[in-house]
Every structure is written in C-alpha cells, then in structure tokens.
Amino acid sequence: MDFFEIAQKGIGIISSLNQSASKQMNNKEVTITNVKNVLKNKIILSPSILRETQYQGETKEGRVQKNILKQLCEIYGKEKVQKEYNVGGYWGMRCDIDLFDGKIGIELKVAEQLKKSTQVERLIGQAVYYSRRKYEDSNLIVLVVGKKKEYDASMKEIEAIITDLGVNFIYKVVD
Secondary structure: OOOHHHHHHHHHHHHHHHHHHHHHHHHHHOOHHHHHHHHOOOOOOHHHHHHHOOOOOOOHHHHHHHHHHHHHHHHHHHHHHHHHHOOOOOOOOEEEEEOOOOOEEEEHHHHHHHHHHHHHHHHHHHHHHHHHHHHOOOOEEEEEEOOOHHHOOHHHHHHHHHHHHOOEEEEOOOO
16 A cells, blocks of 8 residues: 555544544534524525426425435434434324434425415424424424525514424525
C-alpha cells in the first residue's frame, strides 16, 4: 500500500467514527428543541416536491414524508426513525414520523390540503389524540410544508389552535 491508499483508509475510518459518535450523542441529547431546530434549519426540501406531477402514484404528502424521512435517517440513524408509527389505542391511528421509539412524533401536512375544513378538523383531531395518547409533554410537532403565500390568516389560525393544544407547530416554506 502506498501513502495515498493508507491516508484514504484513515480518512474513511475517522469519518465513520465521527458519524457513529454523532449518532450516539444524538441518542442521548435528543430533545424537542433539537428536533425543531433540525426541521427548521437542516431539512432541505426542493420546490419541485409540491408540484402536481405524481411520481409512481405518490401523493405530495407522501413525497414530503419520504424526503424528510431520508434526511432524518441520515441525521439520527435509520434505526431511530420510523414512519407511520402506531400511537396505540383502539383505532390504530399512526403518526407520520416517529423518532426514538415514541419519544417525539411529527405529523406532516401539505399546506394546500388545509384549505378544506375537513382536513383542518382531521389535523386538530390527530393533534389532540396523538399528544394525549403517545406524545405527552409537548413532544409532538405538526409540520406543515407549503409556499410562502399559503401562510395566510387561515394558516395562522390553525397554528394558534395547534399551539393552544400544547403541540408544536412549524410552517416550512418551500418556494
């Protein structure tokens, strides 16, 4: 082996150790505040994710969920991130994304869906049920993804209702 091959192997080992240490640290220090900061500042969504075109039958919310899941797995480790997590109870309701086996839940919505009163009512019901059933102590985040212009008076009212329930609300602009 020449010097460059040895150096490349050494860099690979150090990188692997850094990733492992980072994931271990995240396991111990994960808090709702940390996760909110990750969702606000580290998760990157392309505007194309909200286009009308469906990819292999996926909905917009499905594409957003898949994209966010992938990024959260890179940050926290695949074993710590689950999709469609069963919150328990009689109805088999499922939170879109769960972190650390029931510690923190993320319910995703696409802003344009929340123009329909039935979808707003559904979201409020989900927030109440999930926060009472599984994610107590404000460990539930409602993450709404949409265009800047969709963060209007009706969205601000939804945000006020959700936060009054003791649930975290994040509006992530994708333009």
